[in-house]
Amino acid sequence: MAGPSEKTIKRLFAVSGNLCAFPGCSLPIVESVGTITGEICHIRAQNEGGPRFDKAQTDEERNGFGNLVLLCRRHHKIVDAEPNVYSVEALEEIKSIREREMGRPEQATDSFYAKILLSDLRRIEVNNNSGNVVIDSPGAILAKTVNVKMARKTVKVQPAAGTIGADQEASRYIQHLINRYNEFASADKARGAKFSYGAISKNIETNFRAPWRMLAIEEFEGICAYLQQRIGRTRIAKSNASKGIKSFSSFEEYSQTVRG
Known part of the structure; x- marks a missing residue:
């Protein structure tokens, strides 16, 4: 079942003013550093058995603008835990109030916030698996959390089509930058703490909200720019720059070298 569209969430974010719609709540939906502190909430539940579910709705209506509101994580849990108190009418009213108070025209940057909110909504946690799990693929299961039992102790997650991990050249270049x-x-001998080789990958995951191999290929340039900036701030790179020496190859240069 398809979820909300990016266009819908972009509009929803603009009229929210980047604030939780719950009365008196001043928590942002997305922090200035990009951390997601809010969630997309279905006024009438997306799935049967959920709070305020309306079987008369079509899938399009369930995931349309009129059935969605942005709430902080705490208030999302509160309104879903007590659907008799927080009825459809109540949620529609608090959404309307927030729109009147904070609504503004859409901005170019709203597309970015829509993408990360949708990514958070579609996040899948796989606890166990005995085969393949396909995410956001035709015919695949779409869910927020999937629990699968298995006998194996390890799970290998294959990047889906359209991700950086599915593009061999892009993956090799990012790994090249990480290694550099x-x-x-x-x-750097002046470093106070013990160096962690895995920290840079964790930093990417924190900043971009997912392991880099699982991110959409559209994020490739942003990750490259981030890594190139981090390399440029090291002592060796600064020394190289003063001597006119490059500290890393561009993607095009690296690809040509690899191709031979």
């Missing part, structure tokens, strides 16, 4: 950063940063 680790090489330069680990050589």
Whole structure:
């Protein structure tokens, strides 16, 4: 079942003023550093058995603008835990109030916030698996949380089509930048704490909200720019720059070298 469209969430974010719709709540939906602190809430539940579910709704109506509201995580849990108190009419009213108070025209940056809110909504946690799990693929299961039992102790997640991990050249270049950063940063003897080679990948995951291999290919340039900036701030890279020496290859240069 298809979820809300990016266009719908972009509009929803604009009229929310980037604030939880619950009365008196001043928590942002997305922090200035990009951390998601809010969620997309279905006024009438998306799935049967959920709070305020209306079987007369079509899938399009369930995921349409009129059936969605942005709430902080705490208030999302509260309104769904007590659907008799927080009725459809009550949620529609608080959404309307917030729109009148904080609504504004859409901005170009709203597309970015719509993407990360949708990514959070579609997040899937796989606890166990005995085969393949396909995410956002035709015919696949779409859910917020999927629990699957299995006998194996390890799970290998294959990046879906359209992700960085599915593009071999893009993956190799990002790994090249990660290796170069680790090489330069680990050589800094002035570092106080013990160097962690895995920290840079964790930093990417924190900043971009997912492991880099699982991110959409559209995020490739942004991740490259982030890694190149981190490399450029190391002592070795600064020394190289003063001598006119490049500290890393561009994607085009690297790809040509790999191709031979």
